[in-house]
Amino acid sequence: MTQSLLDWEPRDWQTTTEGTVRFALVGVGWWTREFVLPAIETSDLCETTAVVTGSTEKADRVREEYDTVERGLTYEEFVDGEATDAYDAAYVCTPNATHLEYVAAAADHGKDVLCEKPMEASVERAADLVAACEDAGVTLMIGYRMHTEPAVRRARQLVRDGVVGEPRLVHGENSQPLLEMIDDPDQWRLNPDLTGYGTSVMDLGIYPLNTARFVLDADPVAVQSMMQSSHEAFDEVPDEVAAFSVEFDDGTFASCTSSQNASDHTRLEIVGTEGRIELEPAFHMETGLTVDRGGTTVEVDAEQVDQMEVEFDYFADRVLAGEDVYADGEHGLVDMRTIKAIHEAAETGGTVEVSE
Template identity: 30%
Template sequence: MSSNEQSNSSGSQTRRNILKVAGTAGLAFGGRLAAQDIPPNHLAPRPAPQSIRPLPEGRRTFGYAIIGLGKYAVNQIIPAFAECKHARLAGLVSGDRQKAERIAAAYDVPTKNIYSYDNFDDIKNNPDIDAVYIILPNSLHADIAERAFKAGKHVMCEKPMATSVEDAQRMVDASRRANKQLMIGYRCHFDPITQRTIELIRAGHIGKPRVITTENTDALSVEDPSGQWRVRRALSGGGSLMDLGIYGVNASRYLLNEDPIEVTAVIAPSSNPIFSEVEDIISWTFRYKSGALAHGNSSFSTAATSRFGIQGEKLTAVMDPATGYYNNTFKASGGDEVHVLQDPMFQIPALNQFSAQLDHLPEILASGAPSKATGLEGLQDVKLIQAIYRAAALRRPVSTDWGDWRKI
């Protein structure tokens, strides 16, 4: 098979995978459309001219193509380009041409920069596009990332970066071969409250952290097409841990500035047929060399929660919400001391995390500075998630003491 035939075959298979599993989900949940409907009158609008992040003089030169036009892409990521200093929306990749054309018209994207999964490899010939941002179901990340690297593009990929350690490593290897950046969409790394919380902990204001608790839950609706693939293992790779718990897995690492050496875990049984393939409620505990512990839990069947607790030797702190799109809050207390960090909603710098994440890639490429969200960090989280699943299956502790992931 020629390289062109292999490329076309790969594109067709990717598209078939999306349609096949999504179609199955639609039949399983009352025959509703599994492919997301084209929004009739509520495409995410152009943001107001007074943007949150001040735009620079002149043209922003770093172009992204967004791969996958679901709710997160349309309602959060695409509008955030108006707040970017360096990045701009340059292309769209979708299996739904009509929907892509409507979004392109709303955001002045040339129709020549719209791609399907079948002709995606032609993106290599488009100088308008410097990077792709993959916002697809988890199991599709690795294949499309490899194709993007072969096309000579940098890659930003939503978390979790893959559904297996092997696929995550494959993405890292493809990035190295292409000499292109692989960045994972850890938007919380760019949230000002999270950044300031980390600074306070590193500076010793709460004392040495001893216990971390992370809670990330939400009531998943399979009536919503965006919820259907999340309960299909072939697309998601797992349940609430993959979708929500990853926030806690990653946060325990950046709050403690340490990686765990051991994990125990338990999955609560569910009689709900929706969770026949993936877990609903899961809880885990990380143990660290420093003696600290991190307890985490996630759920698809409880009210929305995004809360982190940090128990230090001097103060106890709570982030609630901890991983929201805006209005995250940090509060530390102990004795008569109370310290509160909060950014008012819709005011500088409350909405910086999306645009700052998009700008980070061109910034590090220009400066040579290290990335805040590398593929290696994404690989570490995938390894820890798989260790959690293994600990739950074995019902015993599993070692996660495999050395410094930065040196892999």
């Protein structure tokens, strides 16, 4: 175990330190303003040169704060192809059900795309999104920031090195008090026309689901689930709280919970035949890693990074080097099919296979 903990390079994916990818940021909500713009500003491989928003005031504020931003575009101007010479790639961070329109527009303009997860509101629209990028021959990456988080990558390597033996169980949790964070029940995450199948699994449960996929290098084959909504703000979505089980194709079983109306907590545990790995906090902007084997517990001093900066650096590195991205559209489609199956299982009370 000691050797596995010592032999580690957090940026083992990096192939270049030369070049710059210029981004148009489509959607300038709180996530983009608080996390994405500052992350790109400190990146050596990325630059924000355009923002796309329905608010002229927002665009002006961003341009005043960030000198690299040359253009502020409306959504219509972006779709119509205005100022395409001002950027090389698009980052799409709008409500789930609007991703397809903006990703397809970027693809039509020959621009590579980094699209936030979940990639769309339904499996069908997600498949159309993938097809649009494939037809245009552009790179599509889905924004799973955990894939480049050093502690998560370390956990993945430890599993590969057999530190926990054969993986058997996964326990995942992700919850937050949405109405305290955004004090408005009339928000898109509670609108089924914009969020998709639901709110908690789509927005939060996807984290333990996808991070388990990444750490185990395994995919879901069947699911069971329960969910309910009792608070009046969640009347239009089925999963104020959700619990779901996943069978992976390597034989591992996962038990996960998610809620948009609970205290802020994130955790992921991998239990094997010879030990366990725990990430806690798991899905915040910092991640802790603990390894336990044979009665010896080690709290790993994992490097804390700006997760969004590293995610953008990874995308830029792949694009500049002409290499494939890991979390491509097909990868994201597996999550979409799984989430759809989780909601079907809650409705039927049975086991639902995750089918292509």
